[in-house]
Each structure stands twice: as C-alpha cells, then as structure tokens.
Amino acid sequence: MEILKAAMAGTLESSDALVTVEPGEGGIELNLQSSVMNQYGRQIKATVLETLQRLDVADAKVTVVDKGALDCTLKARVECAVFRSCGKSEANIPWGGAVR
Amino acid sequence: MSDTLTAISPHDKRAQQQLDALLEQEGIRRDANLDYTCGIFDEDYKLVATGSSFGSTLRCFAVDKSRQGEGLLNQVLSHLLERQAERGLFHLFVYTKCDSARFFKDLGFYEIARVDGALSFLENRPDGFGSYCRRLAKSRREGRSAAVVMNANPFTLGHRYLVERAAAENDTVHLFVLSEDMSLVPFEVRWRLVREGVADLPNVICHRSGPYIISAATFPSYFLKDEEAVIQGHARLDLALFRSIAGALNITARYVGEEPSSQVTGLYNQVMARYLPQAGIACRIVPRLAAGGQAVSASTVRQALHDGRLEDIRPWVPESTWRYFSSPEAEPVRRAIREQAQVRHY
Known part of the structure; x- marks a missing residue:
C-alpha cells in the first residue's frame, strides 16, 4: 500500500500506542518511543515492521509513541493508521486481507 | 469512575x-x-x-x-x-x-x-528543528554574515534600503521571508516580490522562514492582538530559536528597521536590542527610509491601497512591486486590502 497522506491512530493512554504514518523519503523510517523500551523495545519494533511489511508498505515515515501496548493492539493501530493514510478506512475495509 | x-x-x-x-x-x-x-x-x-x-x-x-x-x-x-x-x-x-x-x-x-x-x-x-538548521547550514558562507527577517507585506523601498545596507556592510546577507500565510498579501506573492526586488544584490540569499521564525507557532501575538507581556514572552522564545539558526549560518548581526508606529514590532525590536547582544549577535536598528517627507513602511502602502490610492504607492515601492500591484493579476489582493477594516500592523 502506498502512504498518500499523513494519518494517525491510537491514543497515549496506558496500554495503548499512538501511531502516525507519513509519506516517506524512500524506505521505512521508524521512530519509536516506549515506556517499556528497555524490556520490549526490540519486540515492538519487530511487530511494527512486520505489520508494515504485510500491508506492503515500503516507503513511509512511522512514529510510534508506545505506552505498553500488547502486540495485538500495536498491529491494530499500525493497520488503522495505514488504512487511513490511503483512504481505505471509509468503506470496504480489507479486514484480515493484507494483515493476517 | x-x-x-x-x-x-x-x-x-x-x-x-x-x-x-x-x-x-x-x-x-x-x-x-x-x-x-x-x-x-x-x-x-x-x-x-x-x-x-x-x-x-x-x-x-x-x-x-x-x-x-x-x-x-x-x-x-x-x-x-x-x-x-x-x-x-x-x-x-x-x-x-x-x-x-x-x-x-x-x-x-x-x-x-x-x-x-x-x-x-x-x-x-x-529532529524537526535540527534538520531545519542543517538544511539552512548548506547555504552557510565564510566571512561576515548578517540576517534580515521580513514579512514584506508587500516589499517596499524601505525593505530594499534595509537589505542594501546589510549587503554593503557584510559579505553575505541571509534574508528570511515569513512564510506563514496570515497576511493580506499571500506568501507566494511576497516571496516573488522580495526575490525580484533583491535580484541584483549578489550576496543576498533568500530563505523561506518556515515554522521556526516569527510563525504562528513561535510568535502568535505577531499576527493576533495580545498584551505587552505576552508579546515579550513570544519575542524571547522566537529569539531563543533564532540563536540556533544564527549558529547554523554563522550570523553575527541582525538588521532591523526602526519602528515608529507598530506596537508589536516596536516591542520585538526592544527585546532584540536587549537579548541578541547577549547571544553574541549585534542588533543594528536602521532608521527608516523617508520618501516625500514620510517614512516608507508596508503599513503605509497597504493604507494607500486600502483607500484606493494606487498611484500614491509608486514612490515607496521598487519597480517590481509596482508592476505587480498595477497589473490585473493583483486584483484579488487589492480587493482583500480594500475590504479589510484595519490594514495597519497593531
């Protein structure tokens, strides 16, 4: 999927994450801030990158401010931000299509 | 709960x-x-x-x-x-x-x-501000560098006089044009008229000011009326950022026009005169250029346009600005100025 415009999903509340995606400058540029960076930083990064890959996003600036979200939450927030950024969130959302 | x-x-x-x-x-x-x-x-x-x-x-x-x-x-x-x-x-x-x-x-x-x-x-x-400074640093030049910041709403001979003075006294002049679109003359027009107006000065480099110099973010009271203490607070914040910008471009002096009428610009000048030298940047306040017994200012030009006295602005503006305002292309801008109740900067 191609990131057409900036979009955001999630919140800054505990156990959630705020994900912002913007058109990239060639490649994925991930900026991650997390309240559990020392414990789970690597896993959060892997989950976000994997979700982007499944959505076929190869060119994006992604900002994640994580407040201890579980993997399923992270996936949902990344997915939603990407769908919003390419106008796929209004109708016929490809549930389970690109993201398994 | x-x-x-x-x-x-x-x-x-x-x-x-x-x-x-x-x-x-x-x-x-x-x-x-x-x-x-x-x-x-x-x-x-x-x-x-x-x-x-x-x-x-x-x-x-x-x-x-x-x-x-x-x-x-x-x-x-x-x-x-x-x-x-x-x-x-x-x-x-x-x-x-x-x-x-x-x-x-x-x-x-x-x-x-x-x-x-x-x-x-x-x-x-x-890395927003950091990358902004690094982008600017690409046009850093050796020798004495000075800065001029202007809204140029629109560009007058007064602006030109200030830039000429800075260009004569320095090796390089970095000229920042406020890119916030909150003025009567749209940014694209202001930008074009400034560039045309200084095109013959080889040591002047024009920059779009972006969100870090007198923008609605750093200096909202420049555009919307507010109290004196608030203006001073905003001005100090603006200068705290300018310090880093000056560092990136090796700027050692900032030239500003003397301000006889506008309260906000007057206060900004005072704050600059006081705090820029503390950061090792000279603040040179240049008296206004006078034409026909009157100080040239963009406010005066806008007032004349507001009153429909187009011919009056001619002695106050360079050829390029006159060409623009006397052309049909400027009609929407002239109309906006005519319809605005208050065209002077507060």
Missing part, C-alpha cells in the same frame, strides 16, 4: 468559569487566542483537567492537584492530537512550564527551546 472528556464551548459560561479557576489554581495564564479547548469533568461535573490548541500549537494544559498522577494529561493530549489530525495538522508544538516539560517528553514531544526557566517549547518531531 465516570469521567467525561468533552469540548468546552466558549459560550458555556459555567465551564468557562471552572476553566479559569483551574488554570489560576495551577498557576497558568490563559491565552487570549485559543481556537479549541477540551476538558475532563468528573462525576459531579467538576472540571479536573484541560488543554487547548491554537493553530498548530497546544497550550494551557492543567490537571487539578487532587487528580494528578492518573494519566489525565495523556487523555487530554490524545484528544487534542486526534482533533489536530482531523484538521490535517501533524507537526505540532507545545508551550508549557519548564517543570512540566518532562510529561510531554514522555508523550512523544522533544524540547527545542527554553526561555529563562519559565517556558519550554516542544515539537513532536525528534
């Missing part, structure tokens, strides 16, 4: 009173210009947390002492971020007290300037 997070309407008297009381209790001055305010009310409908926005800035945050430490700020900020996103604003700034800055640093914001231990200014990009 049944807290409710909701927008606070400017017409909701009861909520507005609670808002004033909460801000006062937490020692925060309420900004005169806010375009959106939200708050969290508890089950007795008492306001316990609030936050506001103005353009791309977020400000006037407060959480009741008895409810601090529960993550209410996170809810307020999430709500404001979502609303800003709906308006298409993603690059955001926060004004806050220095001892509250740490909360915002945990919520994806990064501090870019501090004034006097009183005010902290943050943005939600890890």
